[in-house]
Amino acid sequence: MHGKSLVSISDYSKEDYLKILDLASEFELQPKQNLLQGYVVATLFFEPSTRTRLSFESAVNQLGGRIIGFSGADSTSITKGETLRDTIKTVSNYCDLIVMRHPLEGSARFASEVASVPVINAGDGANQHPTQTLLDMYSIRKTQKSLDDLNIFLVGDLKYGRTVHSLLMAMSRFKSTFNFISPPELKMPEEYKIYLDSIGLKYYEHTDFTEIISRADIVYMTRVQKERFSDPIEYERVKNTYILRNDMLANTKETMKILHPLPRVNEITEDVDHNTKAYYFTQTRNGVFTRQAIITSILGIK
Amino acid sequence: MQYMKEKKQLVVSAIKDGTVIDHIPAKLLFKVISILGLDHIQNQVTFGSNLESKKLGSKAIIKVSGIFFPKEDIDRIALVAPQAKINVIKDYSVVEKKTVEVPDTIEGIVKCVNPVCITNNEDVRTKFEVIDKDPVKLKCHYCEKITNQNNMVIISSS
Numbered sequence A: 001m002h003g004k005s006l007v008s009i010s011d012y013s014k015e016d017y018l019k020i021l022d023l024a025s026e027f028e029l030q031p032k033q034n035l036l037q038g039y040v041v042a043t044l045f046f047e048p049s050t051r052t053r054l055s056f057e058s059a060v061n062q063l064g065g066r067i068i069g070f071s072g073a074d075s076t077s078i079t080k081g082e083t084l085r086d087t088i089k090t091v092s093n094y095c096d097l098i099v100m101r102h103p104l105e106g107s108a109r110f111a112s113e114v115a116s117v118p119v120i121n122a123g124d125g126a127n128q129h130p131t132q133t134l135l136d137m138y139s140i141r142k143t144q145k146s147l148d149d150l151n152i153f154l155v156g157d158l159k160y161g162r163t164v165h166s167l168l169m170a171m172s173r174f175k176s177t178f179n180f181i182s183p184p185e186l187k188m189p190e191e192y193k194i195y196l197d198s199i200g201l202k203y204y205e206h207t208d209f210t211e212i213i214s215r216a217d218i219v220y221m222t223r224v225q226k227e228r229f230s231d232p233i234e235y236e237r238v239k240n241t242y243i244l245r246n247d248m249l250a251n252t253k254e255t256m257k258i259l260h261p262l263p264r265v266n267e268i269t270e271d272v273d274h275n276t277k278a279y280y281f282t283q284t285r286n287g288v289f290t291r292q293a294i295i296t297s298i299l300g301i302k
Numbered sequence B: 001m002q003y004m005k006e007k008k009q010l011v012v013s014a015i016k017d018g019t020v021i022d023h024i025p026a027k028l029l030f031k032v033i034s035i036l037g038l039d040h041i042q043n044q045v046t047f048g049s050n051l052e053s054k055k056l057g058s059k060a061i062i063k064v065s066g067i068f069f070p071k072e073d074i075d076r077i078a079l080v081a082p083q084a085k086i087n088v089i090k091d092y093s094v095v096e097k098k099t100v101e102v103p104d105t106i107e108g109i110v111k112c113v114n115p116v117c118i119t120n121n122e123d124v125r126t127k128f129e130v131i132d133k134d135p136v137k138l139k140c141h142y143c144e145k146i147t148n149q150n151n152m153v154i155i156s157s158s
Helices: A014-029 A051-062 A084-092 A107-114 A130-144 A162-171 A190-199 A232-242 A280-298 B002-007 B026-035 B071-080
Strands: A040-045 A066-071 A097-102 A119-124 A151-155 A177-181 A203-206 A218-221 A257-259 B018-025 B045-053 B057-065 B085-090 B093-099 B105-107 B127-133 B136-140 B146-148
Touching: A014 A130, A014 A280, A040 A051, A040 A084, A051 A066, A051 A097, A051 A119, A051 A130, A051 A280, A084 A097, A084 A107, A097 A107, A107 A119, A119 A130, A119 A280, A130 A162, A130 A218, A130 A257, A130 A280, A151 A162, A162 A190, A257 A280, B018 B026, B026 B045, B026 B057, B026 B071
Parallel strands: A040 A066, A040 A097, A097 A119, A151 A177, A151 A218, A177 A203, A218 A257
Antiparallel strands: B018 B057, B018 B085, B045 B057, B085 B093, B105 B127, B127 B136, B136 B146
């Protein structure tokens, strides 16, 4: 991993995932260390983001590193027509590592090819967001003590949801069972099911999860967006099916945890927040440790 | 020898030096002409269409004088007309016969189908991994989206 960019979750092997997760647990015990003193990390956010950018910056700051960068392209030379190629080549001269979010898909791979320093992809359009996947895996392993033999429920928009696809691909290196719960219009794409078949992992598809939620170890919620439906009446008909309410959690496993990449809109009602099974806010906290692990291993410090 | 024998039946006259692209499905003739940029070169180009073919029913043939296609152009032909046969002609004889084959990676000759891919928004040479050859399925090296035979746009040779 040393010196290598992290663009896509498939850039890392199973061993790499485990190394990052182990390192992240070390950082959780001691998140404030002076490991990045003298290092400069550039956070280039060509489109705004609160969570991801602040999480990266907090990760670097807590390790004593310095941050340069911008959020939103308005105040940069991009408005003067500068190409991404030139921006990245220039910024490469100012820092040891680039963290980038950009609305165009494939922009992170391209940046990693023109940059002279490693690039971490913090989201390239609807394509990849690998640090989210690693923090999701960290949250799963931390709460379930394993990444194998779990019953993982993926709920909501399984067709367009980039986080569920990346998580599924990463978790497919382990031995868990998947339950896909979505409206018919937003089903898990065939290619992922064909892939799971080819490696012999079990999955089941449902349109409702009230009856089966008692079997879940992890419930990973995502937002069902109205714009995704060709028929607005269909949206109205199904929208409440994919909302998690506190009363649905009564018979669930003691160790079950609810994850969500956030931001949440209404797919988890607020009464769930007080339930010990709600894990989505701790999940964001785990993001800092996971990013500390990724940054230090790419810089060759850990 | 083969070429000389066929010559008698051909409606398209022979060339001295150059390349013959044979066994093009008739309906793809103009597409092949366009992706190879043969519609704006100075060399002599002759072609015939709707010729009888046992294999294809109806085929087309293109003869280009003085041009020996580089690998990039052969790959372009493979993506559009994988059945095509290439004959390299020197001094009226076939010196090389090639079947075209879709390679494992495709660079700079196909447009990515994804409008928000970086390659469609900035000057980035496209690059694909070929994940299926028949029908052709290409995975973009950048945005990771799939471009397939139906929505494939070939960047013409200049």
